[in-house]
Amino acid sequence: MPPDPEDRSVPIDRLLAFAEKMLQTVDVPEEDARLTAHILLQADLRGIESHGMAHLVDFYVRALQSGRTKPRPDISVTRESAAAATIDGDGGLGFVVGHHAMGLAIEKARETGVGIVSVGNSTHYGAGAFYGMMALEHDMIGISMTTGGRLMAPPGSRGQAVGTNVLSLAAPTPRSFPYVLDMATTVVAAGKLEIAARRGRPIPEGWAVDGAGRPLTDPTMLQSGAALLPLGGATDTGAYKGFGLALMVDILCGALSGFGTSAEIEIGTAAHCFGALRIEAFQPISQYLERMEGMIAAVKRAPKEEGIDEIHIAGELEHALADERREAGTVPLHPAILEGYRVAADEFGVPFDLTEAP
């Protein structure tokens, strides 16, 4: 979705400081608050407005305030072998639980070549890409999956029954940008409807259906019995594949962790699964990178549609945008989000100084 002309440019350093302070106000330890603010910011830098700072107050701070999310969870490994582990997140912030679990997957991959860590009893972890990308600096491929909100209508059904479960994979390339896939298994993530609603815009047909199964264009109806369509859209264009991917993610997160799948678990809770593959356990890294370069170059050589200058791989444009925003020192936030911040800052007695950058 293109940026909104109403958006304000918010200085990154002040935004980070504000987010850390707000999280500490609801009893999150300093280190965890810093980590959470960092992960949220990465989403905004990469243009993933649906999974970044927009949710800081209304979603995360409020959940901590109400006790639905624990600020000081006792994260524990409940089962472990050389390449596998299960983690109980104790209802903590998904960012903190996820960062811990992905760290363990990386540690295992260093020893055995592969690490898979299934996680139960967690909460929303933001954008999936962050965790997979933790593997990159270790010359590993990183995988991150999570249950999403129960908003998907399986093919043949009319109602919300399964999560918008997310699959993400990050892999090193020899280019300036890594390969970073990060996708909900619905046609679009729920956050895309939230953004459209905030901006008073309709959504295209093919994203969602109302309670009677008719195409939905009003993004505000998602909370009133409407449902998101699985990737693929209709049955004869592969909706059962998007649905199948959603259950695949559920199996690796919710069943393997023993916590429960998106069809069953309490709203606000989440299960995840993380994976790390050490490239040198399979292949000299130079050979791997050569094959990656071959793939990227071939994609970019493909004959283009009229009006298309370049074909991009997953994560490429997000990487360029993040560089641009880091350089500028600001990220855009919608005025409605900033107003929510201001109200919460007043309430918690936190100074609010996210004025517009020049």
Add this chain to the structure above:
Amino acid sequence: MPPDPEDRSVPIDRLLAFAEKMLQTVDVPEEDARLTAHILLQADLRGIESHGMAHLVDFYVRALQSGRTKPRPDISVTRESAAAATIDGDGGLGFVVGHHAMGLAIEKARETGVGIVSVGNSTHYGAGAFYGMMALEHDMIGISMTTGGRLMAPPGSRGQAVGTNVLSLAAPTPRSFPYVLDMATTVVAAGKLEIAARRGRPIPEGWAVDGAGRPLTDPTMLQSGAALLPLGGATDTGAYKGFGLALMVDILCGALSGFGTSAEIEIGTAAHCFGALRIEAFQPISQYLERMEGMIAAVKRAPKEEGIDEIHIAGELEHALADERREAGTVPLHPAILEGYRVAADEFGVPFDLTEAP
């Protein structure tokens, strides 16, 4: 695709014997011929007509005859650690290479909890589901991926540039059927167009585009510059997700094995990746199965569209069909396939006795 009224019922035992004989005629060792015939038959039993016995002669036997596929490959492990390995398939039959590699992944998962095996220098391995399903009897989740034919047009392009790469996952359930996802990352597998062409039927818009990017309904055009669309179809309904999944599979198969991705490798060759996760390494199997039952039951409880009696999970209908066909002792084959068999049987001096069952 529903069965064709022209299809003939072919007795399973005679079909297996015929396939084994044909493969041995082109120098495949008896054991490998039996394995290959078995895997091909599983696809037909499960109704995956696009990946079964229909390809026996025109695809596999002809490739062996011409030397493009090696009947007696020297399959070797080129790199190995506790949970990871890379296999060089030496240009052998994908069935034989894949079966060997999945076996190694299962062995590793028994020791460390997880096994991932990347495979290069292989050929077409039939339906991906078979290999993941090998994990089921070991109380493991099985994963199988492969590069597919270079027939996908990336979003923004008009031409064939990337494979119809396949992702498959099989997981135990407490029901009579396992969960078995097996999907090309295009809207449909290329085999679906081949079947439509054989039957003289058009294909729906939304599956493929011609060389100018216009919707294609003539299935015979795929060999003339047309291309398959990625799962998601158009850009605003998530085509970049299907494309992203295709590259994900390419990375884990073609780059990780060092062999090369679908955008680059020679037509007729393939790279794969197999994974096995031992459930007990993560969770008591009873707890896992309880969560699976919860998931399946919740999906089946979802409100249904008019005219829909039941919502099915991936692999459920295929399992029921396989039971039915095993019971009947026959699988359907199109007369054009049987005619191809008859001609080849004559040519190789193999008795042809696949007459119609009563």
